[in-house]
Amino acid sequence: MTTGTCSTTIAPVDKVPKDLTDNDVVVVGSGAGGLVAALTAAVRGLRVTLVEKAPYFGGTTALSGAGLWAPANLHVLAAGQPDSLDLAREYLKHTVGDRTPTSMQDAFLEAAAEVIAWLEEQGVRFSYMTGYPDYHPGLPGGLLTGRAITPKAMRGPDFAAGGHPVHPPLPMGAGGPPIPEVGPEGPVWGGQSLIAMLLTACEDAGVTLLADTAFTDLVVEDGRVAGIRAGELTIPARAGVVLAAGGFEHNAEMREKAGQGVVARSDWSLGVVENTGDAIRAGIALGAATDLLEDCWWAPGFVKPDGTPSFILWERVAPGGIVVDRDGHRWINEGTDYNTFGHVMLAAHAEGRPVIPSWFVMDQHFLDTAGFAGLRPGADPTPWVEAGALVRADTVEELAEQLGAPDLVATVERWNAAAAAGVDDELGRGAPDSHERQLLAVFQRYPGIAGPHEHPNPSLAPISSGPFYAGQLVLSDLGTKGGLVCDEVGRVLREDRTPVPGLFACGNTMASMMGHSYPGPGACITPAMAFGHLAVTAIADELAGAPR
Incomplete structure (x- = not known):
């Protein structure tokens, strides 16, 4: 541009x-x-x-x-x-x-x-x-x-x-859906x-x-x-x-001092690199009070092969992808707004759950229709697999083995049953009048975005068309x-x-x-x-x- x-x-x-x-x-x-x-x-x-x-x-x-x-x-x-x-x-x-x-x-x-x-x-x-x-x-x-x-x-x-x-x-x-x-x-x-x-x-x-x-x-x-x-x-x-x-967000020392802990990662931030807290430090030097330094405008992210983060927004409301912890369990309604997603992720991490990073799991149909993090719908993911950014397997069982996520197979089976029934009893994704269902409908008006599918709930689609893929989901931010x-x-x-x-x-x-x-x-x-x-x-x- x-x-x-x-x-x-x-x-x-x-x-x-x-x-x-x-x-x-x-x-x-x-x-x-x-x-x-x-x-x-x-x-x-x-x-x-x-x-x-x-x-x-x-x-x-x-x-x-x-x-x-x-x-x-x-x-x-x-x-x-x-x-x-x-x-x-x-x-x-x-x-x-x-x-x-x-x-x-x-x-x-x-x-x-x-x-x-x-x-x-x-x-x-x-x-x-x-x-x-x-x-x-x-x-x-x-x-x-x-x-x-x-x-x-x-x-x-x-x-x-x-x-x-x-x-x-x-x-x-x-960040955002893969419009042309x-x-x-x-x-x-x-x-x-x-x-x-x-x-x-x-x-x-x-x-x-x-x-x-x-x-x-x-x-x-x-x-x-x-x-x-x-x-x-x-x-x-x-x-x-x-x-x-x-x-x-791009001052690692300030982030550590503010208590951001495991997510004090400037390399995961989507804010401009010039944001290093210069003005905040100048105010503090004059005795200014501060608040909320431990917090960010959180956003689930994926680190692409070039090392830069991608804001995972559209992908989490597109049907057919799920987020699991490193054991293979779903732990959140994937369509939760991105800031709340971050707070829930931090709370789960504090409780000892292996969620940072998590895995975003999808199948070939998802990649063909929704794309992922810069891969346009239908693009060949092989270079990302070879770079180690994505894990690929012919079956869900093989994917679970590669990830070391023993419970992934059962999780995908439950998800597919939910997609067939049109109801996510586990975490409530795609409920009527939900944020994620409405947001999906908005995104489906964008050029180049796949429209509604044939399954009972527009927010739910099975993970069933191999090969199968997983990418690590980290906690990025849009700024402190x-x-x-x-x-x-x-x-x-x-x-x-x-x-x-x-x-x-x-x-x-x-x-x-x-x-x-x-x-x-x-x-x-x-x-x-x-x-x-x-x-x-x-x-x-x-x-x-x-x-x-």
Whole structure:
């Protein structure tokens, strides 16, 4: 996919088009949260510079599908969804619970739909993700057909014409269903289109965007954060600094110190490699409180032959594949949402069950119709078998022997009986109105994805067409979830809950207001956008009337 070249307002620091000593706001990081913060500042008439560590803009947002969980937004309501803030508030009560302050949950709910409407006014376009479910639709306030939206897709030539150095997307197979590759005509969608639209809006509003400019420290004057350092460069900020630099998933030392244990694996993470916790460490050095450092936005993963992880999402709802522990027992409803899957996997591991890694078991029919982790449907898996990424056998008995999983044969027999009956009595997969059954129906609308099969339950299909395969399932992540504790407008707080003057945070630099939960698609990106907007709105309101 073409990413274009730098435009005149995106330049190396030695060729910047304005005086960097004249800023009201400095934003660190260019994911959705950082770009929304910068755009908010510029639209409010503030002078703003954004710095990005990578040579590209977009951070992990650019790699994502960019589903956005924004309850009662204009697109969801226009689609006739029975949504409201009160309904969403009830849902958060039963998902997030009291793990984070109700005031933070309310601040998000009241800002999320508002920021979506505001972004539409700035030329950033969205549409309803038809039918995409909340991740816990059976809980009070949950919606089976969802309340999420997605950025509108762009034509490839329009994306290239923008000239934005957007972080390249994940390769096919690193996450999501195996839709056909698209050529230069597009469409460009998800995080790629969201970041491109936000960059265009920022440029039009006068934001100075500096790529390849790594934040190294905060500048403090008279007890107030007054700017940043980026190597030898000092960039002052008259009114405030917003830290939106992601988490610390690629800092092994921080992950170990946070107590992530066996899954403190940067090589299993799907976050961008620049996310090494620089902004979080800078906040801690000023006495900022932290929370949720042990947690991540978990995602079951598979390590491909090239050593890179693949997010196993589509494969777990596609009929005909199961997840077993190393003894060969199923231990989870495979279609469980990915974050909950991670928490259940960690809990089982803590109890001594051999689940990290687990095995994803499938047959030839599954590979031919669904593909797996970058293998397109019908592709020859032999190179992956020869590389040791997949194990292949002519019979289930032989596969069990190769895996050293003595109970696999009986497990597959029970699974096949469940598929024939249309009911998974063991773990409830594919129950009516379940998250995984609804998500399967959504994915089956995508181009290149196999439609419904002939078996009684759309979520269940037998494992019966040899040869048979297994791939190791590890616990990847989409990024760390813990960070700096903030208040309802993104002000960074000390341990005594007083604010660090002049310092704000959003995104994965901020301890998530979602607690340990993941209510629906985009439950990490949308809060980043909401609190980025809230933070700069607070800065602008405080600055209003002050002498310039």
